[in-house]
Amino acid sequence: MRLLLRFLRPHKKLVAITLLVVLLDNTGTLLVPTMLANMVNTGIATGDFNHIVQGGALMLGASMLASGGAITGTYLAARLASNVARDIRDAIYERSLAFSNSDFEHFGTGSMITRSLNDMNVVQQSIIATIQMVLPLPFLCIVGIFMACLIDWQMGMLLAAVTAVVMVIAVVTIVNAAPIFMRLQKLIDRMNVVLRESIIGVRVIRAFTKERHEERRLDEVFSDYASSAIKVNMMFAGVDAASFFLMNIAEVAVLWLGGNRVGAHAMEIASISAVLEYAMLILFYIMAAQMVALTLPRAKACLDRASEVIDLVPEIRDGTDAAGAVKGAAADARGNEAVAAFDHATFKFSDADEDTLHDLTFTCRRGQTTAIIGSTGSGKSTVAKLLLRFHDVTDGSVSFCGADVRAMTQESLRDRIAYVPQKAWLFSGTVASSLRFGNEGATEDEMRHALEVAQAGFVDELPDGLQARVAQGGTNFSGGQRQRLSIARALMKHADLYIFDDSFSALDFKTDAALRRALVDETRDAAVLIIAQRISTILHADQIVVLKDGVVVGLGAHEELMRDCAVYRAIADSQMKGGAGDDQR
Ligand SMILES: Nc1ncnc2c1ncn2[C@@H]1O[C@H](COP(=O)(O)OP(=O)(O)OP(=O)(O)O)[C@@H](O)[C@H]1O
Numbered sequence: 401m402r403l404l405l406r407f408l409r410p411h412k413k414l415v416a417i418t419l420l421v422v423l424l425d426n427t428g429t430l431l432v433p434t435m436l437a438n439m440v441n442t443g444i445a446t447g448d449f450n451h452i453v454q455g456g457a458l459m460l461g462a463s464m465l466a467s468g469g470a471i472t473g474t475y476l477a478a479r480l481a482s483n484v485a486r487d488i489r490d491a492i493y494e495r496s497l498a499f500s501n502s503d504f505e506h507f508g509t510g511s512m513i514t515r516s517l518n519d520m521n522v523v524q525q526s527i528i529a530t531i532q533m534v535l536p537l538p539f540l541c542i543v544g545i546f547m548a549c550l551i552d553w554q555m556g557m558l559l560a561a562v563t564a565v566v567m568v569i570a571v572v573t574i575v576n577a578a579p580i581f582m583r584l585q586k587l588i589d590r591m592n593v594v595l596r597e598s599i600i601g602v603r604v605i606r607a608f609t610k611e612r613h614e615e616r617r618l619d620e621v622f623s624d625y626a627s628s629a630i631k632v633n634m635m636f637a638g639v640d641a642a643s644f645f646l647m648n649i650a651e652v653a654v655l656w657l658g659g660n661r662v663g664a665h666a667m668e669i670a671s672i673s674a675v676l677e678y679a680m681l682i683l684f685y686i687m688a689a690q691m692v693a694l695t696l697p698r699a700k701a702c703l704d705r706a707s708e709v710i711d712l713v714p715e716i717r718d719g720t721d722a723a724g725a726v727k728g729a730a731a732d733a734r735g736n737e738a739v740a741a742f743d744h745a746t747f748k749f750s751d752a753d754e755d756t757l758h759d760l761t762f763t764c765r766r767g768q769t770t771a772i773i774g775s776t777g778s779g780k781s782t783v784a785k786l787l788l789r790f791h792d793v794t795d796g797s798v799s800f801c802g803a804d805v806r807a808m809t810q811e812s813l814r815d816r817i818a819y820v821p822q823k824a825w826l827f828s829g830t831v832a833s834s835l836r837f838g839n840e841g842a843t844e845d846e847m848r849h850a851l852e853v854a855q856a857g858f859v860d861e862l863p864d865g866l867q868a869r870v871a872q873g874g875t876n877f878s879g880g881q882r883q884r885l886s887i888a889r890a891l892m893k894h895a896d897l898y899i900f901d902d903s904f905s906a907l908d909f910k911t912d913a914a915l916r917r918a919l920v921d922e923t924r925d926a927a928v929l930i931i932a933q934r935i936s937t938i939l940h941a942d943q944i945v946v947l948k949d950g951v952v953v954g955l956g957a958h959e960e961l962m963r964d965c966a967v968y969r970a971i972a973d974s975q976m977k978g979g980a981g982d983d984q985r
Pocket of ligand 1: 501749751752756774775776777778779780781782783822
């Protein structure tokens with residue numbers, strides 16, 4: 401609820417106008433029965449035509465107020481709900497941008513999607529229904545009973561008694577239904593997770609002929625959802641039937657007592673219809689409010705789930721950029737300035753038992769290429785993630801241009817790093833829009849130059865060239881083409897540090913060598929960090945860091961390592977024997 405109030409606050413004016421319009425709508429609705437009774441009791445009974453015309457005109461005014469209020473109220477309520485849902489979605493997305501990898505893992509991608517889309521739809525619909533059906537209820541009950549009392553106090557009391565009984569039944573139903581709705585929301589989440597996994601992994605499922613197994617798994621979650629949904633609908637049906645039954649009982653009671661009161665000359669005949677209308681109006685609104693109230697626990701669960709995301713304090717927090725502002729670090733004897741430096745850096749994933757990286761010390765210098773090699777799982781990509789602050793070290797430090805990365809803002813740090821991730825991911829659009837992701841204001845010449853350096857000449861051969869379509873994830877390109885496009889995207893950025901995380905693995909040896917040759921000029925004024933599995937890719941690096949189980953077991957140039965580092969020698973020997981080590985530059 402706190403979250404809802406927080407997001408309603410910027411729309412204070414719209415909230416006030418909407419409530420006022422809904423109030424006018426209900427006022428008009430409540431005036432009509434009394435006006436009708438007066439018109440019939442006085443005008444028709446006395447044959448006073450003027451009174452009938454005046455009464456009719458007043459009724460027309462009240463009806464117009466009610467219907468105008470209803471139309472405007474519906475529009476304003478929908479507008480308010482859409483704005484609030486949009487703002488919460490924006491807030492969820494904005495918060496997710498600050499998430500570290502473990503923050504993301506905490507929620508899961510499927511759940512993040514459900515929270516942003518499905519949950520917010522529920523909230524949006526609930527806001528509209530609450531404004532129209534729940535909020536007017538106290539006003540309608542109090543004023544309706546009051547108007548009935550004005551007509552005849554015994555009839556008013558009868559209406560008050562019926563209203564109280566129906567209210568109690570409604571509250572009991574709502575309390576019992578709440579847990580089922582909560583469960584329903586969790587099951588939607590679960591369906592989303594399982595469905596997403598099956599759709600993304602459909603090729604693997606087919607390749608392993610696991611279709612039956614997946615069908616069973618999906619059927620299980622769908623069935624769970626279906627049985628809960630059936631329970632809910634049974635409850636709705638029960639509530640519906642009970643409400644109509646009570647409405648009919650109330651009608652009979654009003655007619656019976658009304659008849660007696662008219663017989664006793666305590667009330668006029670048309671007043672029965674006015675009280676009856678108040679009874680029906682109040683009971684209809686209680687019934688509608690009850691239906692809406694049944695869904696409110698679900699909306700509350702959705703809001704709570706949004707709060708969990710929005711109020712999560714991200715694992716990675718911005719520094720002030722003041723104390724540790726990037727000031728440039730000391731240069732080495734050859735005048736190469738330190739860009740990124742690991743100083744006894746240790747890192748452990750929160751759910752891991754052991755350190756993933758342990759006591760790392762090395763420096764990436766401007767104008768130099770540093771390479772990291774090691775067996776799979778040795779922690780190479782984690783080094784890149786620490787530099788980008790997707791995670792923070794658990795001990796020691798990582799600094800960038802002389803400042804501890806934790807003292808910088810994430811934006812100022814990442815602005816100065818160009819990163820080619822291990823898994824080349826491209827956003828849907830065109831080749832040009834993909835490249836502009838790295839530099840919004842890039843000219844066509846700049847894009848062509850980056851493509852040339854990245855050996856992505858194939859773009860020129862596409863019928864639409866730079867305007868060629870890129871599917872989501874870049875799936876309409878081959879793995880090697882994707883890699884080259886994502887390298888070109890990184891090159892669009894003028895950075896202090898270029899990180900290539902296993903970015904040449906899908907390239908043939910010739911392209912790999914040509915690309916690295918072209919990169920030398922392109923990255924002359926920056927530090928380059930290449931993470932690779934192939935010796936041939938890193939052979940000419942100024943320094944090579946050899947990782948084994950998260951520990952640096954060798955640091956130096958190729959020849960030194962071949963001489964002094966058994967792990968490096970073993971990797972090189974295994975690749976040379978396979979012929980992969982031939983440098984084809
Ligand atoms: N989110 C995570 N939670 C827990 N452990 C993780 C997580 N991500 C990676 N690891 C573990 O950290 C270790 C290092 O992973 P990393 O991706 O850095 O290895 P890598 O050397 O880049 O491997 P590869 O060459 O296969 O890409 C692995 O043992 C991996 O299981």
